[in-house]
Amino acid sequence: MDVSSVDEFTLIDLLNGGQQTIAFQRAGGVETGIGDDAAVVRASSDSRWILTCDTMTEDIHFKRVTMRDADIGYKAMASAVSDIAAMGGTPRYALVALSMPKSTPVEQVRAMYDGLYECANRYRVVVAGGDTTSCIGGVTLTVTVIGETEPDKALLRSAARLGDVVFITGFTGDSAAGLEWLLGKNKPSEEWDDDPELKQYPGLIRAHCRPEPQIQAGELLRRSGFCHALNDVSDGIASEAWEIAAASNIGIDLIEDRIPVSGELLDYASKQGKDPLDYMLYGGEDYQLIGTAPAEHAVELQMKFKEAGLPLYLIGYVHGEHSGVRLVRSDGGAVPLAKRGYNHFTG
Amino acid sequence: MDVSSVDEFTLIDLLNGGQQTIAFQRAGGVETGIGDDAAVVRASSDSRWILTCDTMTEDIHFKRVTMRDADIGYKAMASAVSDIAAMGGTPRYALVALSMPKSTPVEQVRAMYDGLYECANRYRVVVAGGDTTSCIGGVTLTVTVIGETEPDKALLRSAARLGDVVFITGFTGDSAAGLEWLLGKNKPSEEWDDDPELKQYPGLIRAHCRPEPQIQAGELLRRSGFCHALNDVSDGIASEAWEIAAASNIGIDLIEDRIPVSGELLDYASKQGKDPLDYMLYGGEDYQLIGTAPAEHAVELQMKFKEAGLPLYLIGYVHGEHSGVRLVRSDGGAVPLAKRGYNHFTG
Structure with a gap:
């Protein structure tokens, strides 16, 4: 069996599982270990390091x-x-x-x-x-x-609760479309400047080559006190929402019409004869933040983002027990979303 | 010009030089940045992280x-x-x-x-x-x-002073000899157990494959308060002593007869018709600690090591201004040691 035949989470567990006890990790100062976006360790009484x-x-x-x-x-x-x-x-x-x-x-x-x-x-x-x-x-x-x-302030995947809304901090799918576009052109990057066609989708190329980590949004979410679960979109919305749903043991419904999409992606997808939603749900490497917050604080959170000049889109809600992630279409019908994102070894 | 034509320190400077100001690094909490074995940053008022x-x-x-x-x-x-x-x-x-x-x-x-x-x-x-x-x-x-x-306790290369002795925590050269021996045998590691010849130098093979970082010795040196400069021997004694001499702007004399050598290395080198000193001075990857301490505390430091069941060898002394590293032979003559250790790109 080679590493391409197991998924990434299974592989991580195969390599790290049983090697150190939770008690040993706790005693060493680890509060959140392998399994979230990053580890959280105790630095001092009033500070945690990530x-x-x-x-x-x-x-x-x-x-x-x-x-x-x-x-x-x-x-x-x-x-x-x-x-x-x-x-x-x-x-x-x-x-x-x-x-x-x-x-x-x-x-x-x-x-x-x-x-x-x-x-x-x-x-x-x-x-x-x-x-x-x-x-x-x-x-x-x-x-x-x-x-x-600060202590107890790290935003984990496992913190989504019933009654939460699901938000996202910006467009997704642009990075995947940019990558596809560049692969299709197949031109060495030294020659990009000489190709007028490549200037057609500057936003998609920038999204792929120069992604912006949402530090300011993450800090705002932490300081607001209103954020429950949080993930960055490195493997597509579907996969990241699945991780939140599984870790928090809840279900998530995403509302198709609410998921923001860039003009360049709409244009690009239509010219390719593809559904922009495929890029948005399964693309990855957008590095926007997807998370949940209590519905009663959603408006206040959006106000805080507006004041800071940052976008925040409410794209869904948390419900019931863990039943995966569904997409609510414009006709009201709901379809289950596959867990898949980009798998590094099998992909 | 490719990376193999510049030495490692020049390359590090080419890549990192001028990219961030010292003031920016200081304001960010860095007390020791690029250039020593590790960086030291402020974690809290009473703690530094390495x-x-x-x-x-x-x-x-x-x-x-x-x-x-x-x-x-x-x-x-x-x-x-x-x-x-x-x-x-x-x-x-x-x-x-x-x-x-x-x-x-x-x-x-x-x-x-x-x-x-x-x-x-x-x-x-x-x-x-x-x-x-x-x-x-x-x-x-x-x-x-x-x-x-703790604050101000990290042991840097630049802290050697006139009047210091130079010490080392154990044998060097074994790892390089072990590597040479294994390369000469050229046998896949799965088959090592079947080769009685390979059992001849278990210490050399262990030194190369399972080096022991000298954490206990390092902590003892820090807590003693008697250690000035410190380096681990990753590139051979000569290169590491040179780094201490250059960073501290002092000269170092190493006394040939005082540098400890393992029985296996003596045996191996003699059978290869080589000088064991070549392995000891220029071998590398031994991960012993080489450092300096005030001469007046040398005996007390050795006592502390003896109590802890750890070896500590006094192998030389610090003198005058920076004039590199010399080896004092048994006849009393002193020869300058080349700065070279293993260079990763040109090697």
């Missing part, structure tokens, strides 16, 4: 036709920072581990680090260390980010 | 003929934990990022994680999270470790 790491590897997460060097660095930092946002945390420190062939041009690595620092500086993350090694395969970039929050 | 990560990649750091699967995991954890020891810290948490081909057998990954947890549990490190991804090349394993110390 730990996460994220890896991007060549030809799996990026190719020369889907990303510029600076994008690779930017996105590696952004996706790790997004895990902190998904806990409602504030990012503080990063460590960067880069493996690359000995033949890699120095200018190329420097461009990757320029992008990496551009993202770090934007979100006020201090790059405190790292490791650079050579390797025989392609480039592998692992970014570890350490964030901070 | 951040480090270490990568091992297939065919560069390990091959099927130099390491068993469980060794790969063990050593990846051990080398990151060793960076915490080199700061005199106590390891607390780890994050594990693994990239591997989709065809990797699950049992092989599980064996790697068994070794990884064996090391983590031995040093009471909680594995709090990680990331598993596929890749097109070989296995890449990055371990991030977070340790703890």
Whole structure:
């Protein structure tokens, strides 16, 4: 049996299950361990630290036709920072581990680090260390980010409750459409500027190459005190809503007409003869935040977001016991949504 | 210019230099940034956290003929934990990022994680999270470790002073000899048990495959209050002593007769017709601690180590301004030692 035949959560459990007791982890200061977006550990009596790491590897997460060097660095930092946002945390420190062939041009690595620092500086993350090694395969970039929050304030997947509404902080599907568009063009990123066609969907390309972790939204959700469960959309709305539903043991209904969609995605999908909803539900790597909040505070939460100049869309609600995720169509009919998102090993 | 044409420190500076100001790093809570074994950041008024990560990649750091699967995991954890020891810290948490081909057998990954947890549990490190991804090349394993110390207690490279003696916590060279021996045999690790010849140097093989980070020694050095500079021997004594000399702006004389050597290394080197000193000075990956302490406290420090059942060898002394590292031979003559250790990109 090879790793491509098991799903990611099963694999994680196979590797880590039974290796350390919960009691040992608790005694060591871990409050939330493997299984959420990031781990939460006790730093001091009034502070908790959030730990996460994220890896991007060549030809799996990026190719020369889907990303510029600076994008690779930017996105590696952004996706790790997004895990902190998904806990409602504030990012503080990063460590960067880069493996690359000995033949890699120095200018190329420097461009990757320029992008990496551009993202770090934007979100006020201090790059405190790292490791650079050579390797025989392609480039592998692992970014570890350490964030901070107050005790009992981390926003977990398992906190959704009956009577909650489901919200999302922005458009989804754009990243997947951008990736598909770039793969279809199949043009080395150095030549993008010379191709007028590629200027057609700048928003989709930006969504794929320069995703913005929703740190400000996550902090607002944490400070509001109104947020229950939270996830970042790294594997599509359907998959992330499923994770919340399963971890919280509740059901989720998403209302099709309420899920926000970008103009570029509508245009792109129609030209491809596809349903934009496919990108939105199953695309992934959008790094918007999806979560739940008590219905009675929904309006107040939306007001807070409006004041901060941030969007917040109410797209569904929590009901009953765990029965997965359904999509309520405009005709009122509800269809169950498959759990699938992007699976890294079988995909 | 490719990355193989610049040395590791130059490369690190090329990638990170000028990207974030010292003021920004300080304001973010970083007390020691890129350049020592690990970063030190402010966790609370009475606690500092130590951040480090270490990568091992297939065919560069390990091959099927130099390491068993469980060794790969063990050593990846051990080398990151060793960076915490080199700061005199106590390891607390780890994050594990693994990239591997989709065809990797699950049992092989599980064996790697068994070794990884064996090391983590031995040093009471909680594995709090990680990331598993596929890749097109070989296995890449990055371990991030977070340790703890008190304010102003981290043991830096730059703290050696005139009047210090130089110490080391154990044998060096064994790991390099073990690696050479295994490469010479060129036998897949699954078949090691069937080869009586390979049982000849169990200590050398253990030193290479199962290095022990010197956490207990590092904590003792920190708590003693007598340790000035400290490094772990990841690139050979010569290179590590050079780093201390350069960072502290002092000169170091190492006394050949005082550097401890294992019986197995003596035997192995003599059979290879080589000088054991070559392995000891330039070998690397021994993860012993090399450091300096005021001469007037040297005996007391040795007593403390004796009480704890740990070895500590005085192998040299600090003198004058920075003039590199010399080796004092048994005839009293002193020869300058080359700065070289193992360079990852040019090597």
